[in-house]
Amino acid sequence: MRITELFNDGQFVVTAEVGPPKGIDCSHVVKEAKEYLSGIHAVNVTDNQSSVMRMGSLPVCVAMKNAGLTPILQLTCRDRNRIALQSELLGAAMLGIDNILCLTGDHTRMGDHPGAKPVFDLDSVSLLHTVSQLEKGVDLAGNELVGEAPKFAKGAVVSPCSDSVDAQLAKMERKVMAGAEYFQTQAVFDSEKFISFMEKAKQFGKPVQLGVIIPKSAGMCKFMNNNVAGVHVPQHMIDALAADKERAKAGITSVEIAAQIIKECRPYCQGLHIMALGWEDKVPELIKLAGL
Amino acid sequence: MLITELKSKEILDSLTQGKVFIINCHGCKEVSFPEKEAEEFEKALGDKVTGILTTDYVCNIDNLPLRLEKHAAAIEAADTVLVLSCGVGVQTVAEHLPGKRVCAACDTYALPGHQGVTPLEHECDQCGQCYLNITGGTCPITACSKSLVNGQCGGAKNGMCEVDPTMECGWERIMRKLKQVDRLDVLKCPIQLRQYNK
């Protein structure tokens, strides 16, 4: 099922993100997703996230689908040129994967194979455009596809708390031009910033899912503040995590913080995207506490 | 060697809507410049042209300010400064006229051999589809680590590039200039796709 149908239905769409393993056995990932993520609408499967080599997104999407979940195929432009990307999309459509999320991708230099060639033949915008072409029954070079054209729910990302909101909005507009139908955001910790971003983003008329990371510890927050683009955890949250180590360790404070952000932002967005980063088991509790 | 070639008539028309000041760079000898075509094109513009500066080594930052100063009034009177040179020349002029809309009238292609005498601050990869007109005169191919031509990626932190925190994000520079000349609207242009066979 395409998740755009849920947005059209007026539902508050909840998704979460899982990463394929660095190995040939993905049963653990699927089992965890089944156990903790069955209650939500769909599950993103990352594409060699942070430029670290793992099993591909597509096979894990298929395993998820076979387990009864709705997968979203993440597709980056870092490792494949326009021929390989289009070929992957046709394969995904054949396998019944009809939700995709198009990203530019982190640079190869950021991952565990820093010597790899960065491709970036396309970028998130031109990849969305490519998908829109395929849906019209032609490839990027204008050649006709044989038989039925694929149809995807085309997603993209945006970073509402970035230092350069104008650049983000300009790019968001280009993504909409290229065919993006829904957006997932980078992790938000500052509700006010998110709300003022949404004031400007609503002109594009596309559903936006609030991105949330469950903050595991004060140390993790400081690390993200120093190293992760578009993420800024306010000091009072870091203090709360540092204050009661026992509660923080058990994830209680973490889930409370994330739930609070969701409650504050919910009236301004159309869904939620959870990046649990290994804390998938906390997702059901978070959903409950956020009142979803 | 490099070859500069005039952009299509359609694009040149869109760049010359208002008054134009023209800079021709007859270059270093490594660059082949379309002199005849340029002359015809400039003649056809008639009284849209507020002035013409024809020079060599427009990228020479020791001489450029003085040369521009001589034409200050004509540059001031123009809506667009149109530069006919390789990508490095256009970038150098754009940097020296921060409040002005500076556009590239040519595409720059590579040929084997010596690449000419260019200053280190600006680079041109001779991509053959010069993007400087949608980026306010900063080259997205060389100033962005991923050579992105449709906008900033999500990786910039505090204005710096995700790949190299000591390097300013090229798209940060591009956005700054576009705001300065009040031309953010150029980012509504059609989806850009590089052609690597150029």
Ligand code: SF4
């Ligand atoms: S966009 Fe950059 S690489 Fe391409 S021709 Fe212009 S200056 Fe050169």
Ligand code: SF4
């Ligand atoms: S951070 Fe800026 S310069 Fe670096 S890859 Fe992204 S857009 Fe390009």
